[in-house]
Amino acid sequence: MALASRIVRVSQALRGVSVKKSRSFYTYSPEPSQPLNRQPEWTTADEAVKVIKSGDTVFIQGAAATPIELVSAMTNFGKANGLKDITVCHMHTEGQAPYTEPDCQGIFRSLSLFMAANVRKAVAEGRSDCVPIFLQDIPKLFHHKILRPDVALIQVSPPDKHGYCSLGTSVDCVRAALRNSKKIVALVNEKMPRTFGDAIIHSSHFDAAVRVDVPLPSHGGKPPSDVESKIGQLIAENLVDDGATLQMGIGNIPDAVLGALKNHKDLGIHSEMFADGIVELVSLGAVTNRFKKAHKGRIVGSFLIGSQRLYDFVDDNPFIEMLEIDYVNNTHVISQNPRMTAINSCIEVDLTGQVCSDSIGTRMYSGFGGQVDFIRGAAEGLDGKGKPIIALPSVTNKGESKISPFIKQGAGVVTTRAHVHYVVTEHGIAHLFGKTLRQRAYELIKVAHPNHRESLEKAAFERLKTMPVA
Known part of the structure; x- marks a missing residue:
């Protein structure tokens, strides 16, 4: 109906x-x-x-x-x-x-x-x-x-x-x-x-x-790195419950999470977009959408991009509902999903938990997208079991820490420190919700790359006038 x-x-x-x-x-x-x-x-x-x-x-x-x-x-x-x-x-x-x-x-x-x-x-x-x-x-x-x-x-x-x-x-x-x-x-x-x-x-x-009669643009084919695979494993094993509803974007980290969920049961999908990793989880029976309150038994998305395998999967498939973005990304709609788990990446996080996702300094890189829509929707989950997650490698390709004392000059905050609950790197999971600034700095330094932890501790002391504390 x-x-x-x-x-x-x-x-x-x-x-x-x-x-x-x-x-x-x-x-x-x-x-x-x-x-x-x-x-x-x-x-x-x-x-x-x-x-x-x-x-x-x-x-x-x-x-x-x-x-x-x-x-x-x-x-x-x-x-x-x-x-x-x-x-x-x-x-x-x-x-x-x-x-x-x-x-x-x-x-x-x-x-x-x-x-x-x-x-x-x-x-x-x-x-x-x-x-x-x-x-x-x-x-x-x-x-x-x-x-x-x-x-x-x-x-x-x-x-x-x-x-x-x-x-x-x-x-x-x-x-x-x-x-x-x-x-x-x-x-x-x-x-x-x-x-x-x-x-x-x-x-x-x-x-x-x-x-x-021309092929659509396609993405995919590059396997996740060891770092990305580790992040995916940490999220799948510690933060994704059976019966959870997932939102994830495109990229190697979301793909790595999906690749680590093959033994999960009765997952649901309510996401502004999805890519190839969904196809295998459906074929394995891990994604059933069984426990969703709305659109039960259906994957809900708004746009997608992947390989021809994904396009063949969604073609003429009533298991998929492609809906307008003001509905899919509506915070209230998101909050109704059971165990809503939102997995989003970013460019950098500062020691207080501010998340920059759309710019590198003054240079614009992408946009707000659906990150705040879903981070807040998961946090407001009506069952009280939602998990808003920010996931990122601890360092850039050049070895610079992505957990920084301050976000770069000119960069913008997309997700505020009040929105953030979990930050995940390959070194662990930082739980920031309800933490003081000192406690946040402590949690984030623990998941930073070991090569940068000492300098981050010094920077935290200079900024907060006190040492980070558990």
């Missing part, structure tokens, strides 16, 4: 249909704003992007669903036709971001709601912008008309016999952007997996559509 009700509300909500949200379901008035037999204009990528004009705001779907062919065509069209002052807004995107190159300055300006590697250089050099924002709040930018897309570039699965496509691997803030976009251009990819939940959209809402 829950899955059916989410599928029912599909594309009628996109353009002018009255929609009423009531926690986990929607109702809508029966009159669609577009006839369901309306067909988009089937064309080429080069022709489709000609709807973009100078001064427009263009939304681009992200992660594995980044419509790379449309992005390339948009860039070429803007350069060839003397367009200017186009804002390109997006979350994390994959592939190249040619619209951020120096020769596009004045034509396009990227606005990142969560940065990926492809825009960092442009942001650092002042050609692009980024917005510090919680993932759960991003849809509000569109609903409150702070961002008003003129054109949305998306990637979807082919339509079924009823004309319904799927947003596939990225739902996140896409529906909010589409509801508020004047034009929708869809890349219809044979390789896009068909997912359910909030992903379903009718092709009648597309103004133009382009057929392709």
Whole structure:
């Protein structure tokens, strides 16, 4: 019933249909704003992007669903036709971001709601912008008309016999952007997996559509290092209970945690994103979602990226519900999950427990993402058994301590010291909740790299005017 009700509300909500949200379901008035037999204009990528004009705001779907062919065509069209002052807004995107190159300055300006590697250089050099924002709040930018897309570039699965496509691997803030976009251009990819939940959209809402058959961007294949494996083992053996609901991001540390959970039972998944490690845990029966209060028996996500194995796993699989980010990352929704265990990484932690995750000094690196959404949601767990976890190697690749006396000058705090409960490195687990500043420093120094503990003790004394204490 829950899955059916989410599928029912599909594309009628996109353009002018009255929609009423009531926690986990929607109702809508029966009159669609577009006839369901309306067909988009089937064309080429080069022709489709000609709807973009100078001064427009263009939304681009992200992660594995980044419509790379449309992005390339948009860039070429803007350069060839003397367009200017186009804002390109997006979350994390994959592939190249040619619209951020120096020769596009004045034509396009990227606005990142969560940065990926492809825009960092442009942001650092002042050609692009980024917005510090919680993932759960991003849809509000569109609903409150702070961002008003003129054109949305998306990637979807082919339509079924009823004309319904799927947003596939990225739902996140896409529906909010589409509801508020004047034009929708869809890349219809044979390789896009068909997912359910909030992903379903009718092709009648597309103004133009382009057929392709190309592989999606993929991540994965690099095994975790010994340090990452040790962190994963410590978390799995000490902090993840049978029956827990997990949130984890992408990267080697989350993968290492998942790899160490093969003997666990009845795990659930409620995460803004997930990657390949989930597939094996499902096949082994470790992930059942049996004890979840909402979406029982279902994996809940909002976007994903991984290998073809992951895309094959989620394709046409009702075990997976891809839902909007303002629901998945809502702190109250998160708190309802049993034994909610949030596992997030960061760039550095200072001796009082302040966590920097989005910048290295003044250089912006990523974004707030869902870290605070889930760290707080786990801490507020209604069963009192949630575990908010920050995990990081004790040192950088250059041997610098990632537990530092102070966060770097110009860096920002994403997760405050009041939010932090557990900090895990390969050297152990620091439990900070309820600890004084002296006790926090003591706990963090214990899990720092041995080569840095003496200097951290001295720094703690200078900062706190007293020695760290258990």
